[in-house]
Amino acid sequence: xxxxxxxxxxxxxxxxxxxxxxxxxxxxxxxxxxxxxxxxxxxxxxxxxxxxxxxxxxxxxxxxxxxxxxxxxxxxxxxxxxxxxxxxxxxxxxxxxxxxxxxxxxxxxxxxxxxxxxxxxxxxxxxxxxxxxxxxxxxxxxxxxxxxxxxxxxxxxxxxxxxxxxxxxxxxxxxxxxxxxxxxxxxxxxxxxxxxxxxxxxx
Numbered sequence: 001x002x003x004x005x006x007x008x009x010x011x012x013x014x015x016x017x018x019x020x021x022x023x024x025x026x027x028x029x030x031x032x033x034x035x036x037x038x039x040x041x042x043x044x045x046x047x048x049x050x051x052x053x054x055x056x057x058x059x060x061x062x063x064x065x066x067x068x069x070x071x072x073x074x075x076x077x078x079x080x081x082x083x084x085x086x087x088x089x090x091x092x093x094x095x096x097x098x099x100x101x102x103x104x105x106x107x108x109x110x111x112x113x114x115x116x117x118x119x120x121x122x123x124x125x126x127x128x129x130x131x132x133x134x135x136x137x138x139x140x141x142x143x144x145x146x147x148x149x150x151x152x153x154x155x156x157x158x159x160x161x162x163x164x165x166x167x168x169x170x171x172x173x174x175x176x177x178x179x180x181x182x183x184x185x186x187x188x189x190x191x192x193x194x195x196x197x198x199x200x201x202x203x
Contacts, residue, residue, distance in 0.1 A: 009168030075101035076193040
């Protein structure tokens with residue numbers, strides 16, 4: 001990833017927030033058939049990413065244990081018009097751009113077919129996403145009939161990714177004057193990226 005110093009996100013707490021806020025990741029792997037990309041919700045648990053794929057997804061068959069993968073988490077993004085910069089009338093030396101936040105996690109993937117691992121991964125994912133969505137009314141795995149849950153568990157493969165390198169990029173107009181950065185942010189309100197552009201150095 002092209003990563004100018006102005007946009008490098010070195011605060012790991014911000015990186016983890018981005019992963020948490022945009023869990024639908026793109027998992028990229030080089031296979032015997034070429035590059036392969038799958039879109040999978042992932043979650044960072046301690047020092048590893050966890051997730052699962054359908055048993056019918058041949059990813060778990062074509063990747064060896066500890067296969068190198070790249071996981072991309074894409075945060076909020078927005079087109080930036082030159083018209084939003086207060087400095088435009090002065091020189092007209094401005095161009096359009098695109099602001100965004102992304103995290104690239106390089107790592108090694110390992111698949112797990114045993115019931116205990118699958119139950120643990122699904123349980124952790126469900127608890128976080130259901131609580132985030134429904135609060136105290138969150139759906140629980142115990143709401144399912146036991147035989148139905150076993151059927152669903154038999155239809156998935158769990159996996160974990162051990163990160164070897166994590167890169168964060170927050171392109172939020174930090175290379176512009178404060179006036180131009182804030183002018184663009186104001187034009188994008190209300191949005192998450194507008195708030196991030198107003199305080200690019202804050203979590």
